Amino acid sequence: MGGLDLSFFSYEIISKFVLKGLYFSIALTIGSTIGGVILGTVLALMRLSGRRSLSSIAVVYVNGMRSIPLVMVILWFFLLMPTIIGHSIGAETSAFITFIAFEAAFFSEIMRAGIQSISKGQVMAAQALGMSYAQQMKLVVLPQAFRNMLPVLLTQTIVLFQDTSLVYAIGAYDLLKGFVTAGKIYGRPEEAYLLATVVYFVICFSLSSWVKRIQAKISIIR
Amino acid sequence: MSWEWQVFLNDDGSGRTYLEWIIQAWGWTLSVAACAWVLSVSFGVVIGTLRTVTKYPWVVLAGNIWVEVFRNIPILVQVFLWYFVLPRIFPSMQHWSGFVLVVLALGFFTSSRIAEQVKAGINALPRGQGMAALAMGLTPLQSYRYVILPMALRVILPPLTSESMNLLKNSSVAFAVSIPELTMFAMQAQEETSRGIEIYLAVTLLYAVSAFAVNRLMAALERHLQIPGAGSASGSDKAAVPSISGGH
Numbered sequence: 121m122g123g124l125d126l127s128f129f130s131y132e133i134i135s136k137f138v139l140k141g142l143y144f145s146i147a148l149t150i151g152s153t154i155g156g157v158i159l160g161t162v163l164a165l166m167r168l169s170g171r172r173s174l175s176s177i178a179v180v181y182v183n184g185m186r187s188i189p190l191v192m193v194i195l196w197f198f199l200l201m202p203t204i205i206g207h208s209i210g211a212e213t214s215a216f217i218t219f220i221a222f223e224a225a226f227f228s229e230i231m232r233a234g235i236q237s238i239s240k241g242q243v244m245a246a247q248a249l250g251m252s253y254a255q256q257m258k259l260v261v262l263p264q265a266f267r268n269m270l271p272v273l274l275t276q277t278i279v280l281f282q283d284t285s286l287v288y289a290i291g292a293y294d295l296l297k298g299f300v301t302a303g304k305i306y307g308r309p310e311e312a313y314l315l316a317t318v319v320y321f322v323i324c325f326s327l328s329s330w331v332k333r334i335q336a337k338i339s340i341i342r
Numbered sequence: 343m344s345w346e347w348q349v350f351l352n353d354d355g356s357g358r359t360y361l362e363w364i365i366q367a368w369g370w371t372l373s374v375a376a377c378a379w380v381l382s383v384s385f386g387v388v389i390g391t392l393r394t395v396t397k398y399p400w401v402v403l404a405g406n407i408w409v410e411v412f413r414n415i416p417i418l419v420q421v422f423l424w425y426f427v428l429p430r431i432f433p434s435m436q437h438w439s440g441f442v443l444v445v446l447a448l449g450f451f452t453s454s455r456i457a458e459q460v461k462a463g464i465n466a467l468p469r470g471q472g473m474a475a476l477a478m479g480l481t482p483l484q485s486y487r488y489v490i491l492p493m494a495l496r497v498i499l500p501p502l503t504s505e506s507m508n509l510l511k512n513s514s515v516a517f518a519v520s521i522p523e524l525t526m527f528a529m530q531a532q533e534e535t536s537r538g539i540e541i542y543l544a545v546t547l548l549y550a551v552s553a554f555a556v557n558r559l560m561a562a563l564e565r566h567l568q569i570p571g572a573g574s575a576s577g578s579d580k581a582a583v584p585s586i587s588g589g590h
Contacts, residue, residue, distance in 0.1 A: 124430065187507075187550045189514035191525050192542070199538045282416035288518060289529070296419060310430045313422045317415055324414035 126311050133302050138319075141298025144212065148294065149281045152219035153227075156280075157273065159220060160227030165257065167232060178228070185225035191289050193222050198290045211292035215284075223280055230272050234265030271335040278327050282320070295319070349537040350544070360531055360541075367527035368548050374444055374523060375513040375552075379506060381449030382456055387495070389453065390460025391486060405457065412454035418515045421447045425519040444516045452509045456502065463498035464490055496567055503560035507553045514549075524548060 167178040185193065197218040202208040238261050246256040266273075285296040293301075296316055303312025350361040393405035412420070424447040429435040435443075467490060475485035517525040528545040532538040 124427075187553045188546050189511040189525065189549060191514040191517065192528065192546055192549060195525075195528060195532075196542055196546070199532070199542060282414075285416040285418045286515070288418060289525075296416070310427045313419070313427050317419050317423050317427075320416055320419055321411070321414050324416075325410060328410075328414060 124311055124314065125308070126315060128306060128308060129302070129311065129315055133306070137302035137305075138295065138298040141293055141295040144293055145281065145284045145295040148215060148219060148284045148287070149277065151216055152223050153273075153277045153280060155216075155220035156223035156227045157231070159224035160229075161231045161262065163224060163228035164231040164235060167228070168235060182225045182228055185222055190222060190283055191286050194218050194286060194289050197221070211287065211290040214290060215287045215292045215294075219280070219284070223276075226276055227273070230269050230276060231265060233272075234269035235261055237268050238264050267338075271331055271338065274331045274334065275328070278324055278331065281327070282324060285320070345540065346537050347540055349535050349540055352535065354531070354534065360535065363531065364524070364527055364544060364548070367522055367524045367545075368552075370516075370521060370523040371510075371513055371548075372552065374441065374448065374516055374521065375510045377445040378448035378452060378513065379509055381445060382452035382509065383502075385450065385453035386456025387460055387491075390457035391464065391491065393457065393461045394464045409454040409457050412450050413458075415451075417448070417451050417512055418518055420451050421515050421518055423447070440519050440521055444513075444519060444521055448509065448512060448516075452505065452512070455505055455508075459498045459501045459505065460494065463494035466497055467493055496564075496569070499560065499564045499567070503557060503564075506556050506560055510552055510556055511549065 163178045163182060166174040167182070169175060194215065198211065198214045201214050201217065242260055242264070243256055246260040251259065284294055287294050288296055288300075291297070299312040299316035299319075300309070303309040350364070351359050354360055354363055389405045389408050392401050393409070395401050415423075421444060424443040425440060429438070429443075471493065472485055472490055475489040476482070480488065513523065514525040516523050517529060520526065524545050528542055531541045535541065
């Protein structure tokens with residue numbers, strides 16, 4: 121195939137260069153999904169709070185994040201973080217903070233749709249039982265909203281996993297960087313890109329097939 | 343900290359100011375996005391339509407494979423694939439410019455998402471529409487051309503709008519293969535001038551303005567195409583199409 125030789129990618133090379141990147145990409149995906157969902161839920165609650173000041177902060181934040189490319193957000197945080205904190209932080213830490221802040225905007229829109237999908241009667245019933253606002257949200261609304269939105273949240277997590285490759289812009293060591301580094305050192309960049317493509321495809325395709333099965337299961341329960 | 347906006351009037355070392363450079367970069371961003379948009383909409387509509395032709399399972403399968411392949415590989419990796427790997431496998435591609443390769447990468451990546459929307463839009467139509475068309479003696483091709491697609495494409499305009507804005511933002515990955523677009527400008531000019539905040543603010547503003555312009559253009563298109571009495575595309579039909587398709 122055009123003189124491409126994938127055979128040099130031994131187990132040793134993979135475990136030396138690629139696994140470290142894979143662990144980082146997975147950690148970044150899981151960490152920013154959890155952080156993003158928490159911050160996103162807060163933003164969604166702010167937006168739906170009915171208080172002008174709170175909801176306009178959330179609207180500006182969410183729309184602002186959604187109107188600029190992720191690469192620019194990554195660059196922004198990498199540039200500004202040292203001035204805000206006072207000392208330089210690594211590309212990896214910067215990536216974590218960026219992804220939580222960025223994905224929160226997307227998760228907040230999902231959670232908002234989820235909260236709005238809960239019928240008003242549920243909230244009224246919770247109020248009639250004498251629950252406080254925090255209790256209504258924690259015990260009645262959010263668990264159901266979360267369950268209704270689970271397939272969409274998981275789909276967004278797959279998108280997030282794909283997005284983690286963009287930390288290339290600040291040189292963080294992720295899965296893609298692992299392949300690129302190995303390709304450079306052994307003088308086989310094309311083979312490295314090709315193998316990266318296959319690995320990303322296998323991971324994302326299996327995850328999205330799994331999400332489809334979950335979706336089918338959930339739609340039967342309801 | 344003080345602003346130093348006059349940095350844009352400085353010479354970048356090649357006889358042009360940073361202001362001229364950023365405007366050229368903006369032009370690159372818009373050209374990449376516009377060309378990729380045409381490609382992605384053309385392929386997206388054709389492939390999305392083919393995926394609904396259940397009479398030929400292999401056509402549906404081919405369409406599904408297209409969508410799964412281009413949707414499940416990160417866009418940055420696809421850009422590298424087009425730029426580095428494919429020219430190695432097919433030597434005739436070595437003469438293609440980086441611009442063309444990036445447009446192909448972005449266009450095909452986005453086409454998979456548009457195909458998904460087109461399929462959902464067609465399936466959201468009442469089945470009677472297509473049957474009525476066939477009953478009136480239209481061939482299957484005519485029923486798609488004159489009945490199904492005109493309706494379905496109007497239905498998908500709202501999700502197509504957000505996908506078009508995604509495409510514009512995704513064009514930023516072109517920096518990775520040295521297309522001199524806005525993100526590339528941001529990285530280089532930040533390094534050269536060390537006035538990162540002013541540079542990034544200007545670039546961010548241009549992205550936001552462009553995304554907003556895309557949004558308004560698509561809204562105008564939607565108004566222009568609206569059929570009086572047929573129900574607005576952003577009305578009740580919208581619920582039938584998954585509007586949260588992810589993206590960035």
